[in-house]
Amino acid sequence: xxxxxxxxxxxxxxxxxxxxxxxxxxxxxxxxxxxxxxxxxxxxxxxxxxxxxxxxxxxxxxxxxxxxxxxxxxxxxxxxxxxxxxxxxxxxxxxxxxxxxxxxxxxxxxxxxxxxxxxxxxxxxxxxxxxxxxxxxxxxxxxxxxxxxxxxxxxxxxxxxxxxxxxxxxx
Amino acid sequence: xxxxxxxxxxxxxxxxxxxxxxxxxxxxxxxxxxxxxxxxxxxxxxxxxxxxxxxxxxxxxxxxxxxxxxxxxxxxxxxxxxxxxxxxxxxxxxxxxxxxxxxxxxxxxxxxxxxxxxxxxxxxxxxxxxxxxxxxxxxxxxxxxxxxxxxxx
Numbered sequence: 001x002x003x004x005x006x007x008x009x010x011x012x013x014x015x016x017x018x019x020x021x022x023x024x025x026x027x028x029x030x031x032x033x034x035x036x037x038x039x040x041x042x043x044x045x046x047x048x049x050x051x052x053x054x055x056x057x058x059x060x061x062x063x064x065x066x067x068x069x070x071x072x073x074x075x076x077x078x079x080x081x082x083x084x085x086x087x088x089x090x091x092x093x094x095x096x097x098x099x100x101x102x103x104x105x106x107x108x109x110x111x112x113x114x115x116x117x118x119x120x121x122x123x124x125x126x127x128x129x130x131x132x133x134x135x136x137x138x139x140x141x142x143x144x145x146x147x148x149x150x151x152x153x154x155x156x157x158x159x160x161x162x163x164x165x166x167x168x169x170x171x
Numbered sequence: 172x173x174x175x176x177x178x179x180x181x182x183x184x185x186x187x188x189x190x191x192x193x194x195x196x197x198x199x200x201x202x203x204x205x206x207x208x209x210x211x212x213x214x215x216x217x218x219x220x221x222x223x224x225x226x227x228x229x230x231x232x233x234x235x236x237x238x239x240x241x242x243x244x245x246x247x248x249x250x251x252x253x254x255x256x257x258x259x260x261x262x263x264x265x266x267x268x269x270x271x272x273x274x275x276x277x278x279x280x281x282x283x284x285x286x287x288x289x290x291x292x293x294x295x296x297x298x299x300x301x302x303x304x305x306x307x308x309x310x311x312x313x314x315x316x317x318x319x320x321x322x323x324x
Contacts, residue, residue: 006181007192007203008218017211024215032223035231065216065233066256096222 008096030074031063032101037081051080174308185225192274193297205277213257220252243291262294
């Protein structure tokens with residue numbers, strides 16, 4: 001496709017829409033991160049409801065897309081899975097920006113936000129990299145030890161983040 | 172002109188998936204028209220789903236419902252982006268080229284995953300029309316150089 005702006009790019013030209021997107025994204029990211037944590041901890045939403053002393057229907061309603069989650073609700077839910085809520089400001093990106101769909105991880109060198117790959121920074125082609133993240137770090141996931149490490153960036157100081165699946169470069 | 176410009180309009184290009192909207196023979200894109208008619212909040216939620224699908228290649232069951240033949244004959248291979256808050260759905264199909272999804276149209280009025288047969292049939296019709304026109308265009312433009320995901324052949 002030559003030159004045509006995508007539907008997403010067209011919508012982002014409207015500053016009022018961007019604010020609406022920011023609100024929906026905050027709630028979307030919280031629920032995505034929570035579901036990720038529940039999977040990691042082998043918990044269902046019913047288990048979460050029991051921990052909160054609420055009904056499953058209440059939890060389902062609270063976490064439904066489009067709900068305006070309060071900070072109090074988010075803190076209570078995060079606490080039930082032994083996590084804290086942190087709010088971070090980020091300079092607006094030209095495009096849609098990153099989506100934080102997995103929780104922050106704490107590594108030896110400090111906290112790292114794992115975020116979805118953005119189309120603004122595609123994974124180097126031919127590397128086998130399937131996703132990347134950038135915040136404090138740039139992370140490429142690749143298939144195995146045998147997969148060539150991307151040469152597009154300086155990997156001299158790259159460190160292991162999650163076993164053999166990821167490679168990290170601070171910047 | 173690359174043939175895919177006659178068949179689709181770009182919705183979002185992610186590293187793992189590219190999402191297009193089907194373009195009818197008159198140049199209209201039913202999914203675009205549907206999306207542009209939604210309120211800003213619903214539009215934003217769909218955008219986040221498209222971006223996540225583009226980034227990660229998949230969505231949770233709360234956001235995407237794969238259809239099958241058990242309830243609606245011929246629906247296998249179709250799946251719908253769904254927004255429970257606005258009670259709307261946007262069906263899609265895999266183009267055939269790796270990582271490429273095509274949105275067919277959009278509809279509202281349904282709360283659960285039990286989809287109106289007329290909407291399933293409309294998505295099936297659009298998918299068939301897309302493939303028929305693509306086949307015809309490939310006959311008349313055998314040297315088309317751009318693939319569905321924008322890569323040079």
